[in-house]
Amino acid sequence: MAKNPEQTSQEPSLLNKKFTRRDMLKTAGAGGVGVLIGASGLGGILSLANAEADHQADKGTDIVSFYGKHQSGIATETQNHLYFVSLDATASNRLELIQLFKDWTEAAARLTKGKPVGDQSPNGFLPPKDTGDAAGLSPSNLTITFGVGPALFVKDGKDRYGLKHKQAKELKDLPAFSLDALEDKWSGGDICIQACADDLQVAFHAVRNLVRIARGKAVIRWAQTGFQRSKQADHGNETPRNLFGFKDGTVNPDVKKARDMNSEVFVTPGSDKDWMVNGSYMVVRRIQMFIEVWDRTTLKEQEKTFGRHRDSGAPLGSQREFDKADFEKKDENGQTVIPAASHMRSAHGEGKQQILRRAYSYADGMDPKTGSFDAGLLFICFQKSPSKQFIPIQERLAKNDKLNEYTVHRGSAIFACLPGIKQGGYIGETLFS
């Protein structure tokens, strides 16, 4: 995804210095970013905190604002690393759950600025508030995105948190798709936290501290580390490749265009429950990829499977990555150049659905069942209506996609990513109010 010049900070000149957590420590207790910048001799008060819809990183600071109309980590340019966690709520009542979201909000706002979640070492006779493993590291474009799953509203028929009447129609477990091989250990969850950053240590530090804050109120259900090529390695110029060696994410709504985002990704007034306005539905699928099998397949077969050329990323029959696919074009044998069963063609269908894909690869050592690599994709996508977007696409893919020979879906979850907030608010306030 390209960077959006319109969405970057309006005051880049004030921000052209990299801050580390160590700089932050020097101003510990002094308060917000404005004060920090003052203390750093740059002068001026910058209200990053109140910026709306400003979730593209400023390259000068590598800070992505936590506050805004929408949560960051959705329209934000994809970072290098992901640490994703799905949690089960164990809070004994609604007030405890609300307090958890308030505590998380405060912590997340600090973490995304590169600050520790609390004073580093206020008193040696207490456990440190922050676990310390990100001390000295820059904010690394950290984004933290919170979502709530269907079971937070009703679980085993119980309305644990008084949320049943708020449940959105779109927020329900995905239907079973043919070929699914889902495992409980990679599926579901009451709450998700998606932490993305250009440094994995920063992303893991964030999740670890947020889970720690949740002690007694939520427990880990499953967790997954993910990566993409680093922006340093390709200068951020190219569409990242998945572990099949193909570019992934070429056809995505333009995160720079508010109109596209509001028609495809973010819930708008009147289209859903009020509390979800400016939120977005996230679908997560843990897709194992049989890379050794794939690697024994001819290039022609690989390209017919995707419907694209491997090297350029262009649709078959075209030259350039962003050329429009010609699904009618026939070869000398009268076959469509882009096979009907190709991944691209199956995903495209009648061209009626779009989703914002924001996937990360994973490589989790060896799969003990097969002795092969346990590797694949943590597929993550955002949309305003799973029933009209992800589900019909996945139904087509499950039925037709040639790529199914080389992949299997091991995990699945759906979350309603809550609307963004202004400073002073808390994530979830529209849901709980």
Place this chain on the structure above:
Amino acid sequence: MAKNPEQTSQEPSLLNKKFTRRDMLKTAGAGGVGVLIGASGLGGILSLANAEADHQADKGTDIVSFYGKHQSGIATETQNHLYFVSLDATASNRLELIQLFKDWTEAAARLTKGKPVGDQSPNGFLPPKDTGDAAGLSPSNLTITFGVGPALFVKDGKDRYGLKHKQAKELKDLPAFSLDALEDKWSGGDICIQACADDLQVAFHAVRNLVRIARGKAVIRWAQTGFQRSKQADHGNETPRNLFGFKDGTVNPDVKKARDMNSEVFVTPGSDKDWMVNGSYMVVRRIQMFIEVWDRTTLKEQEKTFGRHRDSGAPLGSQREFDKADFEKKDENGQTVIPAASHMRSAHGEGKQQILRRAYSYADGMDPKTGSFDAGLLFICFQKSPSKQFIPIQERLAKNDKLNEYTVHRGSAIFACLPGIKQGGYIGETLFS
């Protein structure tokens, strides 16, 4: 580890451009690096390939030479990411095994330059030689380090590859240490490949392609992804922190000083079997860290456990990270300021052993047995004599180290990392000749 100005390329001015694999593709078939640079209009012929002992990256190119007196990935400045694989040899005879090392050498030399292992798409009717997932990415300071384990010499009493007479005394399974909780699935192996790079996709791509080349000759036994803070996030200025929030690697031999490296890390003539001269023994331990328990411990207790201050990394009783530890200094109660059972004091012992630590953190989702994070350290160290270096240190640690309350060793392996080679040679040639 700081960068060594003496070991960087002598021709940095020729190399001040970042190449991507795409640039490489443009010169596919044209041959070596000299030609590439010519094709890029920089002029001159640079024989990177013959550079000796030059394993510090040149920041202009992010290429670390694969060739040299020693293998790269040992004295090389630590990269951001690791993909480590341990393999069992299945080659049916010695010649097949030798061919494997020759094929690996050729592939590794290409990969570390940022080139695909073979032509990208020579013929659509064959599987591509390279898996393609690193196309467009820079070399990312990739290093590939090969080692051989004790079982390659004798396994179940069998001399499978005619290597029995070559077995070095130092190359034997580590003794059992008290508190070990080793699991087969994280232990042992006939051969290891350590791939380190600043981009995880590049490191994984390398291992995947090398394992693919080994088809029929070796199979995966276990594999582990690892990370450190990225150099971008702290500007490469600080000692990285482990997941307990403490700096890790402060006391390490100086990789810039050949004398230190030859006395502690690299095998020198007369001290071992001839084939190991300029090689180094690698010990790998997969150490699970109970980070949730640690995080509930007071700062004072944490600092007494390590023997260092968390924030500064200084030895207790000192101010700065690199201050010499004063093990005699007493507090007002007559206790040594650095407790005898602290990790630093236990590791130090009489100060007679040094090892070169080159560890990476891991975060592998949830531990299904406990519901906690499965996180910790893939501890890797290099030395010339495990019996005089790692083993006595680990015996002390297993007996005394307060840190044992918070960690458990789940995996263990030892490998003889082979000497480096000149262009035209192959990794393992001293062993097989």
